Amino acid sequence: MKPIISLSDISKTFSNGTIALSRMSMDIGQGEFVSLLGPSGCGKSTVLRIIAGLGEPTTGIIDWPTSTYNAAGKPERDIGFVFQEPTLMPWATVYDNVRLPLRLKRVSQTAGHERIMDALAMVGLSKFATSYPRELSGGMKMRVSIARALVTRPKVLLMDEPFAALDEITRNKLNDDLLRLWQDQHWTVIFVTHSVYESVYLSSRIVVMAARPGRVVTDMAISAGYPRDDVFRTSDAYNEACRNASMALHEAMDVADHL
């Protein structure tokens, strides 16, 4: 089967000379839940931004084999993006915040209404459509942000440390909700995190990255099946996977330290 996204030999050097990424290659398959795990400065957010089209790689090719390309040679990226911060418009209601991507794509409100309400229902915020962001808790704001990413019904969901700023109880709840949605909707998810436990709990595959320069050091599959729940969180398979991922991460950091 063709991958949905294919990165080959991607490098990114910033104007100040920092090498954010060095010759990174990776194929993302349809329906995978891939975590990019690594210390800060390993370029995991840069990869995500390049995949999103928010920056071009210095060298290398990013291909969307299953997407159509427009006249300018740009692929139709069918993506939703969730930032580390909720990044909501404080002046707009929850409904209008979720509506934003449709508005930017010039979908009329009548045509979009059902999708907006669907997205809100998916994250459990149907009752809060008319609230303003400041009236919501941190976890609820993050849910709005996710609903906004889902409203265009994208095939690929890109998430940049989305739950890093939340407390553990809220984070676990959102992790469970995210997994449930992923199984229902058959998306592909690329999830940037620096938490070993979070990445193991969520992912079908973990790509461990090292810093200076950013690159892939380990690409490991998490074979445990879904659905995953608290039983999985306390299982031997989970502990084993955490140990492996931790070791890979430490190796990645050691390699970086010796440079």
Add this chain to the structure above:
Amino acid sequence: MNTANIGSTPTAPIDTVELARARSQRMTEIASWALPFLVLLLALGYWQWAVVHYEIKPYLLPSPLRIVQTLGADWQLLLPSLVNTLEITFGALALAVIGGGGLAILFAQSRWIEMALVPFAITLQVTPIIAVAPLIIVYLKDVTLDLGFVTLSDVTLQLLTCAWIVAFFPVLSNTTIGLNSADHNLRNLFELYGASRWQTLRLLRLPAALPYFLAGLKIASGLALIGAVVAEFVVGAQGAGSGLASRIQESAFRLNIPRMYAAVVLISLTGIAIYLVTSWASHLLLRRWHESAIRREN
């Protein structure tokens, strides 16, 4: 582990510290308007008493009651002047909003334009209007502007231009900062969904600029009144076009001190009214979402 309270409604008494705090909060709220009001009454009372007691002549210092009487007696004369001053003030403010806001939007389109024009805006702002006004008077002499529904005389144009120069900078400077202060991740998001320049302006940058614009408007509305009055002193508008500043000059010439006071009181009240209206409008527009308009909850 104590689980005795689960399932029963907690009926703990509210502690005295919290009660005291709530009381002091209520007191502060009342005091915030009652105190200045009280001070004003005391000062006016002493003023009135002193004028009567020491038999101060009204051409030196009129009593508050005398000023109120003058306001009533000279109303026919003062009202048209007030209307003229208000027309210049609001005309200049409208131009400041259009000019300052429009220029800020232009700046937001390109850093190059901003870099090229900002020094000129600052120069216009820092040069005292008193120094520039004679030039404006010379250049706009006998110039009239026909807007279709009204024809602006050369005096009106001179006054408007002076007041506008004083008022437009806070709108320009604040709106420019506001337009550039939109959240960077939100800008990324707009880029991600292929937003046009116009969509980014309308849906992101203008709403983000609103609190800044309103703060600028509050300053500009006060400055527009100052500009209108100062301009009138300099231009020296006479006859039908004369505003409150001309009334003050004219009354000074005739040593009609009570009327001078009456005109000053009218200008002050106008300034206060403008401040209250802009504050209230700002509160209405921001109360649902902006930190400045939201009461702290701790």
